[in-house]
Amino acid sequence: MQRRRVLTFGSAGLGAIGLTLFAGWWQVDGPGAAQSDRLRPLALSDMNFRMVDHEGITVTPQSLVGRATMVFFGFTYCPDVCPTTLSDISLWLDDLGNDADELNVVFITVDSERDTVDAMADYVSYFHPAIRGWVGVSDQIAQAADDFRANYEKVPLEDGDYTMNHTASVFLFNPTGEFVSTIDYHEQREFAVPKIRRALKSGADTTS
Amino acid sequence: MRLTAKNTLLAGVLSAFGLTAILSAPVLAGGNDVVVEDAWSRASIGSNRPGVAYMTIRNTGNEAVTLTSIRTDLARMPEIHQTSTNAEGVSSMAPAGELEIAPGGFVALEPGGLHAMLMRLQRPMIEGERFTLTLIFADGAEKTVNVPIFGIAARGPES
Numbered sequence: 001m002q003r004r005r006v007l008t009f010g011s012a013g014l015g016a017i018g019l020t021l022f023a024g025w026w027q028v029d030g031p032g033a034a035q036s037d038r039l040r041p042l043a044l045s046d047m048n049f050r051m052v053d054h055e056g057i058t059v060t061p062q063s064l065v066g067r068a069t070m071v072f073f074g075f076t077y078c079p080d081v082c083p084t085t086l087s088d089i090s091l092w093l094d095d096l097g098n099d100a101d102e103l104n105v106v107f108i109t110v111d112s113e114r115d116t117v118d119a120m121a122d123y124v125s126y127f128h129p130a131i132r133g134w135v136g137v138s139d140q141i142a143q144a145a146d147d148f149r150a151n152y153e154k155v156p157l158e159d160g161d162y163t164m165n166h167t168a169s170v171f172l173f174n175p176t177g178e179f180v181s182t183i184d185y186h187e188q189r190e191f192a193v194p195k196i197r198r199a200l201k202s203g204a205d206t207t208s
Numbered sequence: 209m210r211l212t213a214k215n216t217l218l219a220g221v222l223s224a225f226g227l228t229a230i231l232s233a234p235v236l237a238g239g240n241d242v243v244v245e246d247a248w249s250r251a252s253i254g255s256n257r258p259g260v261a262y263m264t265i266r267n268t269g270n271e272a273v274t275l276t277s278i279r280t281d282l283a284r285m286p287e288i289h290q291t292s293t294n295a296e297g298v299s300s301m302a303p304a305g306e307l308e309i310a311p312g313g314f315v316a317l318e319p320g321g322l323h324a325m326l327m328r329l330q331r332p333m334i335e336g337e338r339f340t341l342t343l344i345f346a347d348g349a350e351k352t353v354n355v356p357i358f359g360i361a362a363r364g365p366e367s
């Protein structure tokens with residue numbers, strides 16, 4: 001078994017925390033933003049997959065065009081990142097108030113084996129009611145991840161079960177379905193909500 | 209102020225022979241100097257999915273302490289995990305290994321970082337209930353924590 005030691009914070013570590021925060025800002029929002037290195041997701045209208053939502057209704061990315069859209073990949077057996085992000089999203093939606101009504105919010109599973117319609121329905125019921133859960137067969141999930149330029153990978157756990165590595169960024173699209181920006185994991189709410197508002201406002205007249 | 213594996217082994221051997229007292233300076237820190245704050249966890253949906261618990265573990269002693277494992281009757285395979293997110297924005301988690309906490313230092317188990325991963329739940333984690341989790345340190349000391357279970361969408365110790 002792996003015996004890697006993890007450095008912990010002593011009182012002298014506070015300066016390091018400050019440095020880390022700065023480095024985080026530099027990379028995420030500052031001049032060092034690496035977003036351009038990543039491939040941009042396709043426009044929703046150019047995507048090519050079909051899934052089923054948590055109510056059993058067939059859905060496609062095209063069905064999202066017309067309203068701004070927020071998409072997050074994950075799986076319902078995810079103990080840490082997914083519930084954290086979904087509760088972050090729930091909080092952002094509360095902050096948006098009535099504007100949240102103008103937004104599609106979609107949680108797409110990367111776990112075709114365990115995430116059935118029922119499992120997804122159960123799971124999303126604990127978060128903001130605007131959040132829709134999408135499930136699908138493995139080749140449709142693969143196509144979805146491809147279209148969003150997202151990654152995922154099945155990884156065995158020591159207990160014989162498995163977990164999924166997956167892109168944890170939230171993707172934002174404008175009402176015409178064009179990709180606008182991502183909200184990265186750990187990004188502060190002060191940055192997230194304005195980004196969503198920008199996606200809500202940005203339309204065909206501002207993008208070519 | 210790192211406690212190497214060799215030191216730990218030596219100290220273990222010495223104490224097994226009752227020789228620790230002969231050494232003038234204490235070789236090992238007390239896991240007894242550990243204080244746990246803000247423990248919380250999220251409810252589970254059934255018992256097939258892994259659970260998770262968070263807390264801040266503070267070392268109030270003068271020597272480093274090393275958290276080696278955790279134990280709870282709630283889960284057959286509890287383990288400290290670390291979540292990390294790479295430059296492409298992909299999140300993954302892996303066993304964190306041993307956690308050394310410097311004197312006066314702390315380690316925070318919090319969403320998106322370190323967490324107590326509760327694999328193979330023996331029963332569902334129900335909102336409003338509590339469970340006990342025992343932290344086991346390199347010197348054999350144990351610290352038992354009473355962890356409250358909040359809702360699935362809980363965000364922190366105060367929710």
Ligand SMILES: [Cu+2]
Pocket residue numbers: 079080289290301302323325
């Ligand atoms: Cu874990």
